[in-house]
Amino acid sequence: MHLSQHATHRAIQRSIPVSVIEAIFDFGTDYPSRGLIGLRLDRQALDLAADVLTATEVGRLRRYAGAYLIAAGDRVVTVARATRRHIH
Numbered sequence: 001m002h003l004s005q006h007a008t009h010r011a012i013q014r015s016i017p018v019s020v021i022e023a024i025f026d027f028g029t030d031y032p033s034r035g036l037i038g039l040r041l042d043r044q045a046l047d048l049a050a051d052v053l054t055a056t057e058v059g060r061l062r063r064y065a066g067a068y069l070i071a072a073g074d075r076v077v078t079v080a081r082a083t084r085r086h087i088h
Helices: 005-013 018-027 043-052 055-062
Strands: 029-033 036-040 067-072 075-081
Touching: 005 018, 005 075, 018 036, 018 043, 018 067, 018 075, 043 055
Parallel strands: none
Antiparallel strands: 029 036, 036 067, 067 075
8 A cells, every 4th residue: 555645645634644544445445436446434344443453443443434545556545534424
């Protein structure tokens, strides 16, 4: 996983640590996003993370539930937090 300059800038602006971005990249629920791949930190992703990470680490991740990233292959293009609910 590599962060683009834009993703790095947005992560800093939005106070999303690199460790959270890595967890979203590893465990996030994927969805199509304008020809790229979106990965969302939702309940399903947190459940997957709970199988691998400690309870403390998962607890820290829960603070960022709803955060997402847009990726092109292994390159993260941008990072943000959801501003509205996605009902699926």
